[in-house]
Amino acid sequence: MKVAFPWFGYDTLALQGFLEDMGAEVVLPPSTSRRTMELGVKFAPELICMPFKITLGNFIEALEEGADTLLMAAGARKCRFGYYHYLQERALRVLGKDFTFVPITQYSAYDFIFRLMPGLFGVSSARVMRGVYLLLAKSALTRDFRRLLNRKRAVDFDQAEKLKESAIAMLRNARTLREIKNVRRELGRMFALNGRKPELRVGLVGEIFFTVDQFANQEIERELARLGVEVVFERCLYNHLRHLLKIDFGYLRSRRLARSYLKECPGGEALRTTGEAIWFIRNRVDGLVHVFPFTCMPENIALEALQRLSERAGVPLLSLSFDEHTSSTGLITRLEAFVELLRRRQSAGRISGN
Amino acid sequence: MRIGLPRALLYYRYGRFWECFLAELGAEVVLSRKTDEEILARGLAAVSSEVCLPIKIAAGHLLELADSVDAIFFPRMNWLGDKLFACPKMIGIVDVAAMLVGNRVKLIAPIINGNFMSAHLKAGFEFTRDPFRVSQAWKKAKSELKNTSIRSDHAQGVRDSTVGVIGHFYNLGDDFIGRTIITTFRRCGYDIITKEEIPDDILSRDNGFAKNIRWIYERELYNAFEYLLNQVAGFCVVVSMGCGPDSLVAEFMREQAQKRSVPFLLLVIDEHTGEAGLVTRIEAFVELLKRRKMPRLARMTAL
CATH class of the missing domain: 3.40.50 (Rossmann fold)
Structure with missing residues (x-):
């Protein structure tokens, strides 16, 4: 059985490690490229949101590589994410390849541990639980790696980019808790700032796929770091897993903070986006960057809240919606203008003595 | 107050x-x-x-x-x-x-x-x-x-010159959006039926594919579509640009309609949609419906 799943930024490594723990042979599709997206766009309905198209492209490329079992997460069916797997399976059947499509319904950890995983890979529930524990540890590691990388890149871009490849190799090879611990220590040493501090900090909020996946958001973190800005974030696989296991206190905090803007959850991650934005503002970020796929329903509601929030708190907001036509040049121009604005505000603040 | x-x-x-x-x-x-x-x-x-x-x-x-x-x-x-x-x-x-x-x-x-x-x-x-x-x-x-808009002439089943207009009540009910679509069909001699004219017990059915749809109004739309599938001459599905649920459900509908070769028109509307453009598309669609009803020979000579 050759298992494949779509790319999910650096957290792909953690997910791959988990499936290998389950004894599966993982066929990772080639990393997302222009071709992936074009394939996805070709076989997807026109008006559907971007993550669908990108992940569909991943699946097509995985099938080309010889995968026969495709794993796809599925959401709560308030937003379109919950329906992805129906359409993706239909679209892939058209291609005429033989495969099993396994939607992994979230929001029931019990079902996942005791029925789905043992049924799929023939492993004991205890082994799944151990695997989930390791997955949590490793996704925490990828989160720390992203944090360290973002900070280092903001002060010393070239050096950080040079270290990135070897750091990713280390992440890939960390399999036990002890190794994960060692890698974390090693990463801390590698990406040490040596007393320098990033000049500006922006908070990245938005839809999870677009905050996590570097291809989807066109390396927005790298481009901001190139301009000397550190990107702080809360959305990552680790926090999402904790949310699914109902131990994510960050989510409770977001929900509480967002209540002054959104009283009910409109589905998706609108509450998180708003709550995290308020949290970042309280922690004195210089600006907010909001990324989401074009026509994303919950994020558009969150955007309304963010606009008011940014006006009230006086923190600039850059809201970016992505679709298959978003050009990287246009994106970089907008980022440069935004960072320029942040710089001016900072120096104006310094002169007036705030 | x-x-x-x-x-x-x-x-x-x-x-x-x-x-x-x-x-x-x-x-x-x-x-x-x-x-x-x-x-x-x-x-x-x-x-x-x-x-x-x-x-x-x-x-x-x-x-x-x-x-x-x-x-x-x-x-x-x-x-x-x-x-x-x-x-x-x-x-x-x-x-x-x-x-x-x-x-x-x-x-x-x-x-x-x-x-x-x-x-x-x-x-x-x-x-x-x-x-x-x-x-x-x-x-x-x-x-x-209660749903009081059920017209008696539809209760016995629809005629073959009826088009199913599938769209949300807030789009079709709003004259600013829906009026052009409805009047154009009527002007071309086609009667229309919307989901509002279908009894509630059919709209809220939860068997078949509709079971998977967890949006209230989308499930109603899909049920209405399925109910009308073998009865009407064709479907006109009205979707507003950026509507998330419809972008999926319209796709399921298109698939079903293609399988049974029922004519299917997808109208995506937004604030820039011009009236003339809508009318042209509907007229072309009506032309297609008329052609399909002709006997084969007449269809060829009509060219």
């Missing part, structure tokens, strides 16, 4: 009920005027450009009302029945309303979490402290909740 009722979104479904309910509670009900260019322009300026047309129009209506009333009655549909959700934007628009007009007027927004009645009874106490009066108002208004 002057209470405003925006003529948008759920109004096209529950409007008569709300008017009756509020009037029974002793409020003076002020309806916003019918959607026009000015209301749309106000809405466009107020919300992000990416949301769908009905939401923009709703924002315009809210701003329009905010100047002239004491409070706005704008219930939040969260879920109904078997945890069937409204779409995220419809849930969120109430929060957007609070951000837009919350500092100027009072917003009375009962949350409908599965129970239509208790949400309204609770809201009733905003107007009066007399529980008897609230329950009387509910009893009187309740009859307006």
